[in-house]
Amino acid sequence: MSESTFSVESGLTSSHTMRMVSRMKTTLNISDTTMSQLRQEAARQGRTMSELVEAALRMLLTKPKTEGTLPPLPEFHSGGARVNVANREALYDVMER
Numbered sequence: 001m002s003e004s005t006f007s008v009e010s011g012l013t014s015s016h017t018m019r020m021v022s023r024m025k026t027t028l029n030i031s032d033t034t035m036s037q038l039r040q041e042a043a044r045q046g047r048t049m050s051e052l053v054e055a056a057l058r059m060l061l062t063k064p065k066t067e068g069t070l071p072p073l074p075e076f077h078s079g080g081a082r083v084n085v086a087n088r089e090a091l092y093d094v095m096e097r
């Protein structure tokens with residue numbers, strides 16, 4: 001699989017003159033397929049590839065951790081119990097049939 005090299009410049013500009021903005025240039029190895037999709041999406045949205053990559057990373061890093069949380073189990077309506085399991089005689093009668 002071939003990879004494209006993509007340089008990301010992160011940081012937000014600010015109109016406030018007293019605030020310093022730090023930017024970091026980083027090289028990432030991204031597959032050609034993903035890079036092509038990134039280019040297309042950036043063009044579609046009218047944004048830069050750096051903006052999209054930074055937004056995606058922010059979402060990944062700020063989403064709440066849901067590890068260990070399982071979805072609720074499905075519920076089924078079976079039509080009700082055929083026998084009261086607390087009644088041992090009735091339970092044995094049903095099991096023997």
